[in-house]
Amino acid sequence: MTRLSNGLISGADGMRFSGKAYLITGAARGIGEATALRLASEGAAIAAADLDGVGLDALAHSLQAQGARVFARTLDTRDSAATDAFVADALASLGRLDGAAPCAGIARAAPTEEMSDADFEGVLGVNLTGVFYTCRAVGRALLARDGGAIVNIASITAKGGQPGRANYAASKWGLVGLTKTLAVEWGHRGVRVNAVAPNGVDTPMIRDGIPQDFLNDVMLDRTPLGRLAKPEEVAAAIAFLLSDEAAYINGAVLQIDGGLTAGFLTHRHGADFARKSGGPNGA
Numbered sequence: 001m002t003r004l005s006n007g008l009i010s011g012a013d014g015m016r017f018s019g020k021a022y023l024i025t026g027a028a029r030g031i032g033e034a035t036a037l038r039l040a041s042e043g044a045a046i047a048a049a050d051l052d053g054v055g056l057d058a059l060a061h062s063l064q065a066q067g068a069r070v071f072a073r074t075l076d077t078r079d080s081a082a083t084d085a086f087v088a089d090a091l092a093s094l095g096r097l098d099g100a101a102p103c104a105g106i107a108r109a110a111p112t113e114e115m116s117d118a119d120f121e122g123v124l125g126v127n128l129t130g131v132f133y134t135c136r137a138v139g140r141a142l143l144a145r146d147g148g149a150i151v152n153i154a155s156i157t158a159k160g161g162q163p164g165r166a167n168y169a170a171s172k173w174g175l176v177g178l179t180k181t182l183a184v185e186w187g188h189r190g191v192r193v194n195a196v197a198p199n200g201v202d203t204p205m206i207r208d209g210i211p212q213d214f215l216n217d218v219m220l221d222r223t224p225l226g227r228l229a230k231p232e233e234v235a236a237a238i239a240f241l242l243s244d245e246a247a248y249i250n251g252a253v254l255q256i257d258g259g260l261t262a263g264f265l266t267h268r269h270g271a272d273f274a275r276k277s278g279g280p281n282g283a
């Protein structure tokens with residue numbers, strides 16, 4: 001790590017997290033797994049939590065093969081007391097925590113008039129209440145020392161509404177509110193809280209949960225880059241926001257959407273405005 005003349009730490013040597021430790025929930029697969037591997041590749045110790053013990057074991061082996069220190073244990077992030085205990089044990093095991101990326105999340109799509117109480121409350125429980133428990137437990141630890149950083153995982157669904165996803169959209173809009181509130185509550189005390197807002201990311205959540213025709217005809221068609229994000233591309237943005245390179249970024253929601261929300265009148269196969277109208281002056 002290199003300290004620059006302006007006092008900032010440079011990540012130029014690729015080891016921005018040497019000597020630091022981060023808690024990742026939902027770490028067994030998808031964005032959480034990619035984030036754990038990315039942070040460890042830059043020197044971090046990892047406290048990894050997930051419901052999926054088999055996936056966690058596989059991750060722990062990969063992290064240890066990279067030479068990382070690991071505390072991995074199953075956790076249901078909906079359980080407040082278990083989350084507090086996880087953080088206390090991670091601190092005891094790794095000696096410190098410098099931040100977190102609460103990546104545990106679920107999706108349960110249904111038309112609103114048919115959505116069950118269980119599907120509404122279930123998604124809110126993991127994507128909002130569970131993230132609150134994680135932020136609160138990690139935040140207490142960070143406030144008790146010299147600060148740190150948290151990056152929550154929102155979604156481009158928190159830019160608008162989406163049919164069939166009343167539960168998911170409500171959870172992600174709520175998560176943005178939580179993120180901004182923590183940013184203004186804790187920023188004065190050295191804890192930065194930001195979020196990333198991905199479009200479709202190529203993980204089991206989207207591969208298992210989204211009909212192929214919706215994926216091709218709507219998501220990819222309207223995404224200027226024409227493809228899903230890789231989990232590693234989201235992990236790279238999370239790592240940036242956790243790092244000292246983002247030292248003045250607090251309360252931000254960074255879109256990682258391939259340009260989806262850059263404009264609304266876009267369509268890969270459809271008419272181009274200029275061609276349709278005979279040029280911008282013909283409109």
Ligand SMILES: NC(=O)c1ccc[n+]([C@@H]2O[C@H](COP(=O)([O-])OP(=O)(O)OC[C@H]3O[C@@H](n4cnc5c(N)ncnc54)[C@H](O)[C@@H]3O)[C@@H](O)[C@H]2O)c1
Nearest residue numbers: 026028030031050051076077104105155200201203204205
């Ligand atoms: N994949 C996408 O297209 C996409 C887009 C935008 C936002 N996101 C968000 O990113 C986050 C990660 O999504 P992903 O695509 O990696 O999903 P994923 O389904 O691939 O992985 C989620 C992980 O969370 C774990 N998990 C679920 N409930 C849990 C609980 N109660 N306690 C502990 N662990 C639990 C699962 O076991 C799984 O390992 C979620 O918040 C999701 O909403 C995903």
